[in-house]
Amino acid sequence: MDMLAAKALLHETDKHGVSVYSHLTEVLAALLENDKIDALSSFETISLQVKEKHFRPEAVAPAPTPSVDLLDEERSWHDGTNELLRGGPPAETEDAGDVSIPNLIEEADFLSVAGVGLSKEEAYRVYVSLHKLQKLKELESIRFFGKILGTQAHYYIAEASYPPAADDEEPLPEGTVPTEEKGVGCNSYAYFATNDPAGTWTELPVVTPDQLVAAARIRKFFTGDMAAPVRAYPPFPGTEKEYLRAQIARICAATVLCAKGKYMIEEESDPPKVVDFEPEEDEAPPPLTAAAMLEPSSWLRYNMGILNIGRCTHPPTEEEEEEEPKKDEPPLQPLTPPLTPIAADEWSLQVFKHMGAGVCAAVARSLRWPGAYSATNVKENKSFNIYIGYGQAALSQQFTVQPPPAVQSEPDDVIEQMDMPLDEENAPVIAAAKAALAETVAAEAEAAAEADDE
Amino acid sequence: MLRAARPSPHSALWCAAELSAVTKAAIPATTGNVLSLAHAAGMQSSFPLLQKNYKFSKVLFFGRIMGKAQDYLVAIGIEDSWLGQKKFFFCQDGVSWAQLPTPTAEEKANCAKLPSNQLLTGDPSFQIAVPSEPAADEEEEPEKVMIDEVLRLAVIVETIDSEAAMAPIGALSMGPTGAVLGNPAFTGIDKTTAMSASGYVFIHKTKPKDALASAAKKSLDFLVSCDELVPKGALCCGFDDASSVVTVRNLVWPGFLAYTMPGVAYWGYCYFGTGEKNADIAFML
Numbered sequence: 001m002d003m004l005a006a007k008a009l010l011h012e013t014d015k016h017g018v019s020v021y022s023h024l025t026e027v028l029a030a031l032l033e034n035d036k037i038d039a040l041s042s043f044e045t046i047s048l049q050v051k052e053k054h055f056r057p058e059a060v061a062p063a064p065t066p067s068v069d070l071l072d073e074e075r076s077w078h079d080g081t082n083e084l085l086r087g088g089p090p091a092e093t094e095d096a097g098d099v100s101i102p103n104l105i106e107e108a109d110f111l112s113v114a115g116v117g118l119s120k121e122e123a124y125r126v127y128v129s130l131h132k133l134q135k136l137k138e139l140e141s142i143r144f145f146g147k148i149l150g151t152q153a154h155y156y157i158a159e160a161s162y163p164p165a166a167d168d169e170e171p172l173p174e175g176t177v178p179t180e181e182k183g184v185g186c187n188s189y190a191y192f193a194t195n196d197p198a199g200t201w202t203e204l205p206v207v208t209p210d211q212l213v214a215a216a217r218i219r220k221f222f223t224g225d226m227a228a229p230v231r232a233y234p235p236f237p238g239t240e241k242e243y244l245r246a247q248i249a250r251i252c253a254a255t256v257l258c259a260k261g262k263y264m265i266e267e268e269s270d271p272p273k274v275v276d277f278e279p280e281e282d283e284a285p286p287p288l289t290a291a292a293m294l295e296p297s298s299w300l301r302y303n304m305g306i307l308n309i310g311r312c313t314h315p316p317t318e319e320e321e322e323e324e325p326k327k328d329e330p331p332l333q334p335l336t337p338p339l340t341p342i343a344a345d346e347w348s349l350q351v352f353k354h355m356g357a358g359v360c361a362a363v364a365r366s367l368r369w370p371g372a373y374s375a376t377n378v379k380e381n382k383s384f385n386i387y388i389g390y391g392q393a394a395l396s397q398q399f400t401v402q403p404p405p406a407v408q409s410e411p412d413d414v415i416e417q418m419d420m421p422l423d424e425e426n427a428p429v430i431a432a433a434k435a436a437l438a439e440t441v442a443a444e445a446e447a448a449a450e451a452d453d454e
Numbered sequence: 455m456l457r458a459a460r461p462s463p464h465s466a467l468w469c470a471a472e473l474s475a476v477t478k479a480a481i482p483a484t485t486g487n488v489l490s491l492a493h494a495a496g497m498q499s500s501f502p503l504l505q506k507n508y509k510f511s512k513v514l515f516f517g518r519i520m521g522k523a524q525d526y527l528v529a530i531g532i533e534d535s536w537l538g539q540k541k542f543f544f545c546q547d548g549v550s551w552a553q554l555p556t557p558t559a560e561e562k563a564n565c566a567k568l569p570s571n572q573l574l575t576g577d578p579s580f581q582i583a584v585p586s587e588p589a590a591d592e593e594e595e596p597e598k599v600m601i602d603e604v605l606r607l608a609v610i611v612e613t614i615d616s617e618a619a620m621a622p623i624g625a626l627s628m629g630p631t632g633a634v635l636g637n638p639a640f641t642g643i644d645k646t647t648a649m650s651a652s653g654y655v656f657i658h659k660t661k662p663k664d665a666l667a668s669a670a671k672k673s674l675d676f677l678v679s680c681d682e683l684v685p686k687g688a689l690c691c692g693f694d695d696a697s698s699v700v701t702v703r704n705l706v707w708p709g710f711l712a713y714t715m716p717g718v719a720y721w722g723y724c725y726f727g728t729g730e731k732n733a734d735i736a737f738m739l
Contacts, residue, residue, distance in 0.1 A: 057473065077695040112488045115525065115726075119483035121696060149485060151705070151739070221705065221738045230738070348522045348573075354492055363600045367522070367573065370728065371486065388486025390708065392738070396571050399734040 007022040016054050026050045037048045051385070078196035081125065100141040101134060103127075107144070107384045113352045114363040116388060118147070122197075129197035130158055137192075137203075138163070143192065146371075146387030148244065153224025157248060157387075158201060159194040175237075177209035178315045185304060185312030186212065186249040193244060195224060204227060204245040209310025210237050215246035219399045222287075222391055234402055247391040249306070255372035256302040257342065257364055258383045259288055265339055271328070274302065274335045288378045290351045293362030294345040299374070305336025312336075370394055471515045471713075471722035473497055480576040481713045484694050484701055487518070487726035493527060496548025502529060503552055504543065515726030516542065517709075519610060523578030528554075528611050542611050546576070546605070562600055565609040567582040573728055578604045608609065610729035618710045619657040620680055620702070622721050626657065628676045637674070645716040648700040651689040654712065687739045706739070708732050 001009075013019040025045050031039045108123035118126065126144055134142045137160070146156040161183075172179040180187045193200035218232040222240060230236040231241045266273040292298045304312040314332050346368045352361045359379050366372035371389020376382065460700040473483050477494040489497075501513045510531040519526045524546050531541040542554040542638065557565070564584045570581070584599040634657075647653035655677035667675070680689055683706070690703045704710040709727025732738070 010527070081695075113490045113492075115488060115490055115493075116486055117483065117488045118486070119480035119696075122483065147486060149703075154484075165612070182512070219734055219737050272700065348520075352490075352492075372559075394571060395734070399737055400571065401737060 018051075018054050023047070023050065040249055052205040067401055067423045069154075077196070077198070080196065082130070082338060084125065084128055084198040086177045089128045099134065099139075100143075101130060102143050102384070104144050104214075107386070110361060110374060110377065111384055111386055113361050113374050114350070114365065114375055115236065115427050116386060117373075118388075120355055125197040126156060129156075129194075129201075133158060133192060133201050134160070139190075139424075144386070145248065146389075148193075148222055148247070149389060150222035152194045152223030155193045155195065155222065155224065155244060159189045159252070160192060161189050173207060173208050175208045177309050177311060179206060180206045180311055182206060186253065186306060188303070188312075189252075191245060191248055191423060192225065198258055202241075204241060207242070207245045207249045211242050211246040212249060212306060212310035213308070215243060215250065217402055219392060219395075219409070230421075233404075244391070250393075251369050251372060251387055251391065253306045253312070255301045255369050255374070255387060256385045257299050257374035258302050258339075259293070259362070259376045259378075259381055260298045261288065262381050262383070263300075263339060265337065267373070272304070274338050286374070290360045290362065290378055293376065293378060294349050296347060296349065297341045298362075299342045299347065299349070299364050300339040301336075301342060302338060304338050305340070307333050309333070309337070324368070455625060465551070471724040473501055473515050475713065475720075475722055476515050476724060479699070480567065481699055482698065482711055482724055482726055483693075484692070485703065485709075485711060485726070487516075487709075487711075493518075493548040497527070497529070498547045500545075500551060501529065508541070509533075510541075514722070515724060516535075516611065516615070517727075519607060520575060521574040522730045524576035526574070526576075526578075526607055528607075530615075531535060537702050542608065544607060544611075544614075546578075554611060555605055557605055557609045558610065561601070561605055562609050562613075564601055565606055568601075568606075570733065571730065574603055574607060574610075578602075578607070580624075581688065582606070607729075612726065613731075614707055614710065614725050616658045617656075618704050618707045618725070620654045620712050621677075621721060622714045623653050623655055623679070624674060625668075626655070626677065626721070627674050640719045642716060642718045642720070643714065645693070645700065648714055648716050649691045650681075651691065651695065651702075652679055652681040654702065655688075656680060656683075685735060685739060690737060706732055707734055 008018045013022070027050050029041070029182065030046050030050055031043070040357045045092060104127040105120075105123055108117045108120070117123070130142050130144060131352060133139070139160040140163040142158055142160040144237045145159040148155040174182065182190075187206045192202040193204055201282055203278045214234060214236045217234055218230070220230060220232045220236075220243070222244060224240065226241040227330060228240040230238070231239055236243055262277055263274045264277045266275045288298070303348045306312055307314070309315075313335060342364070346366065347367045348367055350363045350365070352363065362376045362378050364376075366374075369387070370392075371387070372385075372387045376384075470483075473494075477489055477498075482488070494720075497515065501515075504510070508531050510533060512532045514530045514532065516528040516530050519528060526544045526546060527548060529543045529545075529551065531543060533540070536600075543551040544554050545551045565583050568582065569585065580602070580603040581600040584601060586598060621638075622643045624643065625637055625640045626634055628634055628734045643653050656679075657677065659678035660677055661676055675739040679695065680702075683689055683704075688703060688705045691700060693700050699713050699715050703712075704712070707725065707727070710723065710725045712721070712723035714722075
């Protein structure tokens with residue numbers, strides 16, 4: 001190697017413009033600048049410090065991650081999901097007959113026009129899982145209610161109903177207001193929840209009016225753990241499992257919609273019962289139009305509204321009481337029957353006409369319960385409902401915690417009385433003494449008289 | 455062994471989400487948000503055009519802001535130098551983009567006066583009146599201030615971007631001029647780091663300068679850690695087994711979602727929501 005080549009090698013710069021030559025120059029300059037240090041022993045340190053001045057991201061960036069095989073680590077989820085999907089959904093048998101499972105895959109596709117839904121793969125996993133749940137529990141009907149997001153995990157919720165059961169009624173939980181029976185009002189359906197479609201579904205308990213009233217007073221994110229306590233004020237009676245069930249009941253009552261002309265209320269039914277629409281006198285129901293679906297009056301709430309007492313209907317009163325209603329009792333809150341038109345200010349209505357094949361999707365999004373969507377296939381009058389959200393209502397103003405109960409007032413002051421003047425206090429004593437004295441005197445006089453007589 | 459298909463690693467990006475992360479990878483679908491077919495198809499063709507017409511180095515998807523009658527889609531255009539201001543665009547059909555105005559401080563203050571729970575209408579030309587402060591008796595009635603909805607949208611987008619935008623730690627570096635750049639040496643963060651708030655930094659919150667720190671440290675550690683977000687626990691990290699992506703939700707801005715793939719320089723964030731800040735979070739955790 002000749003001199004020139006060697007020099008050229010030392011002058012060769014890296015991508016940051018540093019060469020051995022320039023580096024050595026800087027190191028020597030640094031050593032000369034600081035003449036108090038031992039130049040030879042601190043040579044390496046100075047060299048490193050000088051090198052660090054030239055920024056090289058790769059030197060300070062986090063070290064590249066060791067290639068962890070994610071499949072090893074996540075054995076349980078992948079195994080469980082494989083197990084779930086093996087063999088696909090149970091084949092629909094001919095004799096399944098009355099079992100009703102809406103096609104979630106079609107629903108998810110339809111709802112995506114509104115900008116809500118699951119990914120295609122997730123929808124399929126839930127779809128298979130619902131079929132398996134239906135088989136396992138022998139349910140009469142099952143539908144995907146939606147997904148409630150939690151801070152640590154999410155809940156998938158299935159809404160189901162059992163076939164009419166024999167008399168094995170479990171006792172209902174008691175509270176200040178009687179709980180609605182299974183199949184009625186807020187307990188019309190059974191709900192199942194799971195964190196993972198491949199996991200096991202847990203049936204949620206029946207909801208009590210106390211829980212409904214308490215749930216409306218608090219505002220709390222779900223954690224994703226059904227056994228977690230609900231730390232809030234006023235205290236919620238139960239764990240997250242009960243809170244979840246109560247919020248589902250509130251969401252379900254407020255946001256499950258159907259289009260006009262699909263259902264009607266059975267005549268003379270109490271509580272009102274929803275049945276399929278049957279046109280009177282062979283008159284077909286007026287077909288839906290896209291324009292009409294932009295009117296709130298075309299959308300009906302499928303369920304009954306929840307009253308302030310936490311039930312959909314008033315508890316049955318005793319016959320005697322009914323005859324003589326107490327005058328000071330406030331009048332009962334009027335019921336909200338099913339199939340009530342929605343309020344215009346609580347919903348955002350949209351129509352999407354680009355669905356192909358003349359299909360037009362009308363979508364209602366709840367502003368009161370963000371995440372609640374209802375989509376109607378206008379051509380077929382078929383509605384799909386889904387809720388994906390945090391399970392919290394939107395408030396018209398900031399949430400304020402209910403104040404603690406008022407401090408108990410002090411007891412009434414004791415009324416004091418003046419002491420009796422001494423003379424007055426002594427008067428009866430003196431009188432008694434005088435009487436006794438008089439008596440003694442009289443007795444003595446009598447005795448003396450008797451003695452005189454003798 | 456076959457591995458699940460992964461997006462190819464590319465250099466770290468400045469902000470927001472790659473369109474494919476929202477449409478194909480469907481990352482926001484974990485929280486129930488999907489793009490409709492019409493929007494997704496529209497953006498596939500309009501993003502490259504937007505990039506070409508404005509000479510952006512990249513156009514990214516920011517999010518969808520809900521309006522009562524119609525939603526707004528928002529995109530971010532990034533200029534070549536990284537130093538230039540980023541530009542926000544909005545549209546309602548996924549195709550016809552228009553630039554959002556840059557709000558002044560006064561306009562931001564006016565928007566802050568609007569009552570809460572005041573949803574956007576979905577009509578960009580709609581004007582909303584700012585509630586005027588009660589005037590003193592003898593003063594004349596002050597003139598009513600009107601705010602265009604486009605301006606409100608701009609304020610919402612800018613606020614969310616400045617308050618919530620986040621990046622994995624080490625993904626961004628600061629050059630000697632103070633310009634924030636993608637770190638070319640960033641190779642992703644590991645899963646344990648990705649699953650905690652301390653694995654992320656807020657893009658628009660810089661740390662106070664530390665004179666003692668070494669130059670190398672300063673160039674990488676210059677942003678406020680997401681760990682410092684108040685209240686604690688408002689950032690929820692979750693691992694999506696199906697896509698091997700870690701998602702981070704910011705409950706102060708419900709609808710905000712950041713994501714990163716452990717071990718890969720693949721990250722971004724997006725927002726789907728009403729544009730309302732969660733004022734009740736103190737009670738909700």
